[in-house]
Amino acid sequence: DIFPKAYHTLVHSPVPSIFDTFVQLEHNYKQVLKDLISTREKKISDINELAKEVEESGNSFRQLEEVEFYKVTLISELEEIQRKQKKEYCNFVLKLYEKHQRLLAQQQQCSTMDVNMVFRLDGKEIVSEVISEMKKEEKENSNDKLSKELLKLDNQYTNGSKSVGRSRNGSISSLADVVCSPTPNNFDEKLTGNVNENGNEDDSHLIVKITDLGFTEEQAKTALMMTHRNLDQAVELLLEKPEKVDAQIANGGASNMPQIPRRASTPIVNQTPQQTLRRTKSNGRQLQLTAMQNQKQEKKGTWSPMMFLQQQKNNMSSQNNSSVRKLSIWFKENFGSEEGNGNGNNIDDSRLVESFTISLGNQVKVTHNLRLLVSDMDELLKSSNDPARNMAYIAQTAADLYSQNLTAIILLLTPKDWPQYKLGKSANKEFFERCKESTEFHFDEVETQLKAIEKDYPIDGSDGPSLREGDFFITRHSNLPLVHVVFHLVIDFESIQESELTNRSRVIDGLRNILRTVNRFDITTISLPFLMLPSNVDAFSDSNFDEKLLYRRGELILKCTKGSMIDNSRSSKHVTEKENDTKTVSFLLPKTANEQQFHEFRDLLTMIFRAS
Known part of the structure; x- marks a missing residue:
């Protein structure tokens, strides 16, 4: 099964927006199930209230039947939606992996090897191309209708590309041409746009924001330079990999780093060729708070590490202890950033x-x-x-x-709990409810896993040990x-x-x-x-x-x-x-x-x- 390898590779891909796509899609899928459960539960609650009103007349039997009907219907609907979501998600991951690997192979074959070129690839374009291919397959097979959640991603990325003036040629070959272009400087110029002449003033403003979170001025300057003056990525770098910032400071800090013009597109972090192309290993300190870091502020509620931490800091500012210390404590207790989650x-x-x-x-x-x-x-x-x-x-x-x-x-x-356990009707009921709130994309459903265990430990104990x-x-x-x-x-x-x-x-x-x-x-x-x-x-x-x-x-x-x-x-x-x-x-x-x-x-x- 290539799916685990494909998923892991894409999650840790250096190409911007790939990881964010998965996070957004899974969130959208989960919201569909949440809305369905909420609607059905409200209907069941209304029926129960009606049953109480007519209970004195002895005609509540019909309401009880309705409640059972809606419960069974809800289970059936959830199973069908989860089945479709899993099929679509797995298909999407595999197709995206194929495109992703082809791009990286083309980049490795280029005579001009820019170690940061892979970061300049637009993951949103790759995602849009994959969804376009799936749309073509949908026309050929009407049974495989794409979900609104997946199509929403395509619309969002396409509109986003147009809004920032990026051209989409609509084929993977155009991306390969960008990767293997013998004049990468022209590519940089297209991405750069007009350089802000008030850069120093902007940097001072960004440095103040970071130092307010408890980091030193030198750490703030270095992190901003390493992330091409992107505030969210600078904060993320200081939280996730402070050792890299410290190493750069030891080598001379921001003063020894080349001055890189501002860019309108997704920022990059300097890495070696080996770091660029290898699959990144998960780190015990790593906290993937970059769920939406590469998405523009397209709508209200868009999340970023800086905005999120600043909000928590503001919430704590009225208390006695320093807000930086309290923010650190809040961060550890809520996300376990220094304790392996x-x-x-x-x-x-x-x-x-x-x-x-x-x-x-x-x-x-x-x-x-x-x-x-x-x-x-x-x-x-x-x-x-x-x-x-x-x-x-x-x-x-x-x-x-x-x-x-x-x-x-x-x-x-x-x-005693075992006979009804896999149905979620004995112990740990909340655990089974949590499992049903979203689709399990990588493993069998929990009920299926428990059925397999039941073969070794039969409920009645007749065919094996209990x-x-x-x-x-x-x-x-x-x-x-x-x-x-x-x-x-x-x-x-x-x-x-x-x-x-x-x-x-x-x-x-x-x-x-x-x-x-x-x-x-x-x-x-x-x-x-x-x-x-x-x-x-x-x-x-x-x-x-x-x-x-x-x-x-x-x-x-x-x-x-x-x-x-x-x-x-x-x-x-x-x-x-x-x-x-x-x-x-x-x-x-x-x-x-x-x-x-x-x-x-x-x-x-x-x-x-x-x-x-």
């Missing part, structure tokens, strides 16, 4: 959360970030209602999908916010008193096996329930619960996690550059935990790990 995507600022750093290992030091926070898995899996943030989640999830920077969570279920405590199975996802892998761990839970954990409990064995799997497959971030309690168990609000039992339960989970970390650091696995990346483990306390209980478990964590 950290799964902090939906954690409110007011929630109790604290992070620690430890290093384990003798010969090879492996750094871990430990996060203790009051939340639950349902909250981590929620999508944002803010389109800009939702697109940032899509971008980050896509960038890390086929990489060594995967993010995982652990969900709990009991053996699920037992400590067993776990894995599902893969590309449509959950910042989550790629889900471990479903079976726990035989009756009550805190009757299900007390010990070092020999099968649940602890299951957790150890999960942590071994995490290390084996280079999953850099994992979130797990601190107390290993089902989501429907409210331990802290029940006065009958013995907190000492909860404390011992948490202590055992921490010791198990630490032991697995030590074992993994001693493994004979060959050392790669990935070993230098930070791994993150998040321990989630139930949302009913108060501040005192949070600090008690915080002290327990620091005592066991001796964390800084």
